[in-house]
Amino acid sequence: MPFRTALSGLNASSAELRVIGNNVANASTTGFKESRAEFADIFATSNLGVTANAIGTGVRVSSVSQQFTQGNVEFTDNNLDLAINGQGFFQLNDNGVNAYSRAGRFGVDRNGFVVNSQQQQLNIFQADLNGNITGAMGPLQLDRSDIAPSASGQIDLSANLDASLSPPATAVFDPADASSYNNSTSLTVYDSLGTPHLATMYFVKTATPNQWESRLYMDGNAQGGANTIEFDSSGAIDTTTFPSTVTIGGINPGTGAATMSLDLDFSNTTQYGSSFNVSNITQDGFATGRLSGIDISDAGLITSRFTNGQSRTLGQIAVATFNNSQGLRQLGDTSWAETFDSGAPLVAAPGAGAAGLIESGALEGSNVDLTEQLVGMITAQRNFQANAQVITTADTITQTIINIR
Secondary structure (H helix, E strand, C coil): CCHHHHHHHHHHHHHHHHHHHHHHHHCCCCCCCCCCEEEEEEEECCCEEEEEEECCCEEEEEEEEEEECCCCEEEECCCCEEEEEEEEEEEECCCEEEEEEECCEEEEEEEEEECCCCEEEEEEEECCCCCEEEEEECEEEECCEEECCCCCCEEEEEEEECCCCCCCCCCCCCCCCCHHHCCEEEEEEECCCCCEEEEEEEEECCCCCCCCEEEEECCCCCEEEEEEEECCCCCCEECCCCCCCEEEEEECCCCCCCCCCEEECCCCCCCEEECCEEEEEECEEEECCCCCEEEECCCCCCEHHHEECCCCEEEECCCCEECCCCCCEEEECCCEEECCCCCCCCCCCCCCCCEEEECCCCCCCCCHHHHHHHHHHHHHHHHHHHHHHHHHHHHHHHHHCCCCC
């Protein structure tokens, strides 16, 4: 009688309903990948094999396979929310053991490590002090301590000095007397302790054609003497008679900081017959600063931003791919572990090989299609009812046979 055959059908339909129920329950779980119940028929065989007119003995669940299709990417306001657009997994450090996940909802723990809600640390390719990616793997840690200041060592000036001007009316230079110079410009420079100082450059047209003098004052104090600037007939710096960079050393900032030396680069300064104009003026020093935020590019490069305007490359997110993702072992919490069947992880930078790109400020949603799951639920329910009907029919036949007299 077909009791066992129908019972295997009930068990298979019940398993399929459990799989569908788990998919539906995780329709809103970040990074969740739906499963699919797969079935195989059963034949009772002997040493001689299956005969041509053999009747099957039921069905069994052959596997429950993961469907690693891309979920919808939903944008958020948190830079540490990450999504992989394409193939691959984030590599996580779970107490020294690697785990893999598509769920990129990360935060920072009390020690500055970037972790998920299970306190698994995000592994990255580390960077050296110069911001170069080394290839060494390790957890991402944000350093919240102040970064050391850097003293200014160079000032780059891009400006135009008006060729039509005459020498100033007052022959003796005095920074307090505007009639003793033609133009001036200022910027902030920093000493070795990060203390800001106001540096002012004054420009004086001389009686010699195409010749100017520049003077540097810092916090109102003269630094060095007059420096001659000469231009050629085309309005560019005449480097045959004047170096485009002037070094002023022995500057005492007066704050206990180290003695400063400044290189004044005038190579992009011109003398045309138009009004004085500063198009760009920069210096290379900065004050101390604290971490204000991080930026993550689609290539996974992690850059920290500081309150002093500086930035540093911390590393690059690693994306792991597998030759057989179906062979991964589920760990729960939308994470997986490698197995012999999955093969070893192929860890690469985002966008390299099969690895997908990174979306910062975004999360990958579940890939569960509720419409598809509800249709599958109806089908599984019908199958369950049909197998139950087979048992009812077989029972009726059995009772009829028993009642034969």
